[in-house]
Amino acid sequence: MQVYIGIDWSEAKHDLVFMNAAGSPIARLTTEHSPEGFLKLEATRQRLGLEPEDCAVGLETAHNLIIDFLWAHDYHEVYVIPPKMVKGNRSRFRHSSARSDTSDALLLAELLRTDRGRLQPWRPDSLLTRQLRAKVSLINFITRDIVRLTNRLRAVLLRYYPAAIGLFSDIANQISLQFIQAYPTAEIARAMTFQEFVAFARQHRYPCPTNLPRRFAHLQIPHPEANADTIDVFQGEAVLLAGSLLTQVKTKIAAIQELQTLFKQHPDFEVFDSLPGAGNLLAPALLTKFGDDRQRFPSPASVQALAGTCPVTKSSGKYKVVKFRRSCDREFRYFAQQWARTSLKTSVWANAYWEQVRPHCRSASHAYRCLANRWLAIAWKLWQTGQPYDERTHLRNRMLRSKPHN
Numbered sequence: 001m002q003v004y005i006g007i008d009w010s011e012a013k014h015d016l017v018f019m020n021a022a023g024s025p026i027a028r029l030t031t032e033h034s035p036e037g038f039l040k041l042e043a044t045r046q047r048l049g050l051e052p053e054d055c056a057v058g059l060e061t062a063h064n065l066i067i068d069f070l071w072a073h074d075y076h077e078v079y080v081i082p083p084k085m086v087k088g089n090r091s092r093f094r095h096s097s098a099r100s101d102t103s104d105a106l107l108l109a110e111l112l113r114t115d116r117g118r119l120q121p122w123r124p125d126s127l128l129t130r131q132l133r134a135k136v137s138l139i140n141f142i143t144r145d146i147v148r149l150t151n152r153l154r155a156v157l158l159r160y161y162p163a164a165i166g167l168f169s170d171i172a173n174q175i176s177l178q179f180i181q182a183y184p185t186a187e188i189a190r191a192m193t194f195q196e197f198v199a200f201a202r203q204h205r206y207p208c209p210t211n212l213p214r215r216f217a218h219l220q221i222p223h224p225e226a227n228a229d230t231i232d233v234f235q236g237e238a239v240l241l242a243g244s245l246l247t248q249v250k251t252k253i254a255a256i257q258e259l260q261t262l263f264k265q266h267p268d269f270e271v272f273d274s275l276p277g278a279g280n281l282l283a284p285a286l287l288t289k290f291g292d293d294r295q296r297f298p299s300p301a302s303v304q305a306l307a308g309t310c311p312v313t314k315s316s317g318k319y320k321v322v323k324f325r326r327s328c329d330r331e332f333r334y335f336a337q338q339w340a341r342t343s344l345k346t347s348v349w350a351n352a353y354w355e356q357v358r359p360h361c362r363s364a365s366h367a368y369r370c371l372a373n374r375w376l377a378i379a380w381k382l383w384q385t386g387q388p389y390d391e392r393t394h395l396r397n398r399m400l401r402s403k404p405h406n
């Protein structure tokens with residue numbers, strides 16, 4: 001007997017509804033978010049005389065321990081239903097705005113019963129892919145923290161020590177942060193000799209020794225100076241921020257190295273590593289968004305819609321409008337647009353397409369999104385076939401398709 005289970009989840013408890021093929025609820029229960037609560041779900045299924053393969057389960061998240069429990073207990077038909085789809089179908093059962101957790105669980109079960117053919121079951125990715133996804137998420141979190149700390153440090157240095165900002169190329173570089181810790185005021189920095197500056201640069205492995213005279217001269221030229229009280233107020237904070245930022249920068253470098261080690265072990269490494277301009281971070285990040293299940297994205301359009309690179313078209317009669325797609329995986333869109341931007345440094349085709357589409361776009365971001373949309377279609381094909389990208393083959397195929405037929 002086919003049964004549909006809707007789960008309205010939360011951090012503390014879960015509301016469940018079991019629905020039969022005729023659309024009638026046959027069981028309702030509320031369980032705690034605990035091992036005992038999960039086992040209560042199993043006990044209810046067994047009491048109803050059902051096997052896991054008889055159950056299709058629908059819920060609104062893929063990031064909850066209950067999903068791991070379901071997969072571990074042989075529930076193979078698990079569907080992650082978009083929250084917007086649930087919101088748009090609440091009027092199926094009532095015309096007022098009243099709702100409850102139980103009513104949402106009932107709706108999830110009903111959506112599975114009536115719209116299952118339009119949904120893709122959520123398959124667990126391999127352990128390696130999940131490790132990659134967690135590592136990419138950690139790197140993005142650290143990056144946001146680095147940006148926040150860098151902005152604060154820059155503001156502090158502008159207030160009392162502007163010479164430190166332009167000394168090296170970026171104040172978030174390790175050598176810049178180490179210099180601020182070693183020479184926290186302009187007075188201390190000006191007191192050092194050129195030999196001491198060279199020794200400092202050599203100790204911290206500065207890669208361009210020929211630039212050292214120009215860097216040292218930067219410290220000697222006149223800069224706006226704060227008074228002694230202002231220096232006392234901000235000096236300690238600058239050293240503290242530089243230390244915190246240095247720790248985060250080193251952590252990010254180590255995390256990227258670990259990510260690369262994992263990435264090279266993945267079966268799809270050659271496919272995503274071949275993507276032009278993707279690099280050490282974007283290539284594994286894109287892999288984690290595609291995942292391992294080839295059936296999850298049956299067409300390029302399904303990937304493009306999730307990434308938000310394709311627009312939304314609304315038309316009725318003579319009315320037609322094309323709008324920016326807001327409902328999407330925004331992190332995926334960021335990865336895709338960044339990939340489009342970096343691909344311009346290495347791909348002839350990307351540059352040709354950019355020159356063609358940029359005059360017709362409202363902004364550079366719009367043009368990058370258009371390019372990302374095309375790249376995702378290419379990446380989807382490579383992902384499906386397991387073939388790495390080859391620019392010459394791509395250009396040759398485009399030339400053959402553009403030739404007029406006799």
